[in-house]
Amino acid sequence: MTYTLLTFALFLQWVNVPLPNIPRTSDGKPNLTAPVPKTTDGKPDLTGIWRNPDGGYLENIARGGVQVPFQPWAETLYKQRQETFSKDRPSGRCLPHGVPDAMLVPATPFKFIQTPIVTLILFENQGRYRQVFTDGRGFPKEMQPTWLGYSIGRWEGDTFVVETKGFNDQTWLDDGGHPHTDAYHAIERFHRRDFGHMDLEITIDDPKTYTRPWKVTIPFEFFPDMELMESVCENERDTPHLVGK
Amino acid sequence: MLYPTVAVILLTQWVNVSIPNTPRTPDGKPNLDAPAPRSSDGKPDLSGIWRVAGK
Numbered sequence A: 001m002t003y004t005l006l007t008f009a010l011f012l013q014w015v016n017v018p019l020p021n022i023p024r025t026s027d028g029k030p031n032l033t034a035p036v037p038k039t040t041d042g043k044p045d046l047t048g049i050w051r052n053p054d055g056g057y058l059e060n061i062a063r064g065g066v067q068v069p070f071q072p073w074a075e076t077l078y079k080q081r082q083e084t085f086s087k088d089r090p091s092g093r094c095l096p097h098g099v100p101d102a103m104l105v106p107a108t109p110f111k112f113i114q115t116p117i118v119t120l121i122l123f124e125n126q127g128r129y130r131q132v133f134t135d136g137r138g139f140p141k142e143m144q145p146t147w148l149g150y151s152i153g154r155w156e157g158d159t160f161v162v163e164t165k166g167f168n169d170q171t172w173l174d175d176g177g178h179p180h181t182d183a184y185h186a187i188e189r190f191h192r193r194d195f196g197h198m199d200l201e202i203t204i205d206d207p208k209t210y211t212r213p214w215k216v217t218i219p220f221e222f223f224p225d226m227e228l229m230e231s232v233c234e235n236e237r238d239t240p241h242l243v244g245k
Numbered sequence B: 001m002l003y004p005t006v007a008v009i010l011l012t013q014w015v016n017v018s019i020p021n022t023p024r025t026p027d028g029k030p031n032l033d034a035p036a037p038r039s040s041d042g043k044p045d046l047s048g049i050w051r052v053a054g055k
Helices: A072-083
Strands: A048-051 A110-114 A118-123 A129-133 A150-156 A159-165 A185-194 A197-205 A214-222
Touching: A129 A150
Parallel strands: none
Antiparallel strands: A048 A110, A048 A214, A110 A118, A118 A129, A150 A159, A159 A185, A185 A197, A197 A214
């Protein structure tokens, strides 16, 4: 599958910024295998810019032979999206990527900002964000469906566990077209292995779409000495050029 | 001037959440005249949600 509309904005914004607190090797390069940094309260500090440089997960979150337990209607829809080269994917119309889709766009990284009461996830792509509350609150009693859901987080040892509910049914799990409904409950487990590597194990629990919960593990790399860039989707400009059956 | 496309979404999201560390008056309302909070290094802490003040 090819995506004809990927554009890259690599102009002269803040790139190659030698950020402090990044461990370095003797030649001055970021040491991505250094130990995990810790916050003052001893938790792993996930703060920083991350990306998955391999677009394979964006294309297919279930790559590598993961068996996806589709409900029949969902499998039909997924096949239809594949046959039409995903031309109707939301981001093609400047609508938001979803969870975890928004973290999988290789050209546009995301930034964790971790504080004791909330962790922000800022997406370069379309300038969107998530807030993961760690102040002890629960989910709202009623949730107006949203594109990126309502997230609460907790620590289980060195793993940051994020639960998200309250989605609408408009986003796709990946650009390949794995669907979900408003029953989608995402359970993300972020584990930073060392300074430069973090794994996300995400459990996709959506009984309307899948016959059982299923999970995938996605690796991320730290993107050192870089800042997020402004990214604006010019609404609908490219839509006429989308191709599909 | 009227702005016909302004839409206000105040449905059942996280509204009226009792945020910790918010100073309150005896009746439990947020005390907006309380002193500015400080970060651990002594600087004023601007964290929070703001909007333009009304008259």
